[in-house]
Amino acid sequence: MERLRKHIEEITSVTDEEFDYIKTFFTLKQVRKHQYLLQDGDQATHEYCIAKGIFRVFYVDKDGKEHIVQFAQQNWWMSDYGAYFHQKKTNMHIECMESGEVFSTTLYGREKLSADLHKMEHFFRVKLTNGYVGQQRRIISLLSSTPQQRYEEFAELYPNMMQKIPKKYIAEYLGVSRETLSRLYSENRA
Template sequence: MEKLRTHIRHISPINDEEFEEIKTHFTVKKVRKGQYLLSEGDEVKHEYFVLSGIYKVFYIDGQEKEYILQFAQENWWMSDYPSFFKQKDATMYIECLVEGEVLCLTLQNREKLSTTFHKMEHFFRVKLTNGYVALQLRIKLLLSGTPQQRYEEFARLYPNLMQQIPKKLIAEFLGVSRETLSRLYQ
């Protein structure tokens, strides 16, 4: 829970007493490599704060093609957010690539935290704003960036993943072939 406290304090100063109450709204879950936290059609009960491990957030289209939206690692948040906030069934998957641990937060507890602690409402607003900005930049890069630019941005955002996950997944995330990634990676 110390990682969560530090993470929150980077945005919203909270004291120890406040954190003692805040942490009661989270549950801890250990996750094995290959385990799915979420599959298409599931009820989306949580958003997750990554304590450890590496996770892949993706969807599969009608032709069974997989599209990776995000890799999540320590101190990142993840969920199928459209389904989480709208309380609809999942359209995405979350798979654990490297064994780890996450904190689970329900929408109801998120709302309670935001209502009870203005500091948490501010924290969640800043996190959502930053996530939205990152999403728009990723879309812009996918639409108009060169493979080299996409690779450089990936290396900046995920410097430790290059050695930890298969190159096939990195290529998929970047929207390039495995061969193109090999040329960029040299």
């Protein structure tokens, strides 16, 4: 739980007593490679903070094609937020790409912590805002950047993911074919 405390204290300080209370709302879960935290049709009951590992959040369209919404790594938060905040069934999947650990909390836990401790409301707002900004940046990049620019931006922002995520998923995330990604990779190594 100390990792969770350090993560929270990147944004706001907490006393020992406050953290003793905060940690009662979180569960640490070990996750195996290829294990799903959420699958299409599940009730989205939890939000996850990654303690260790890399995850992908994706949905599958009516033709069976996967679309990656997000990769997530240590200290990132993930869920199907539309389903989570409205307590509905999800149409997303969350898959662990390498063995990892997550801290999870329910919507009730998040809301109770936010009501009881203003600093936790601030923490959750900052994390959600940062995620929203990242999603907007990604959408703008997909709409206005060339494949080369998207590749370079991804490589610069997430160098460790370039080494750990299979190329087919990176290609899918960038909106390019596997062949195009191979060409971009070769050009950037030259």
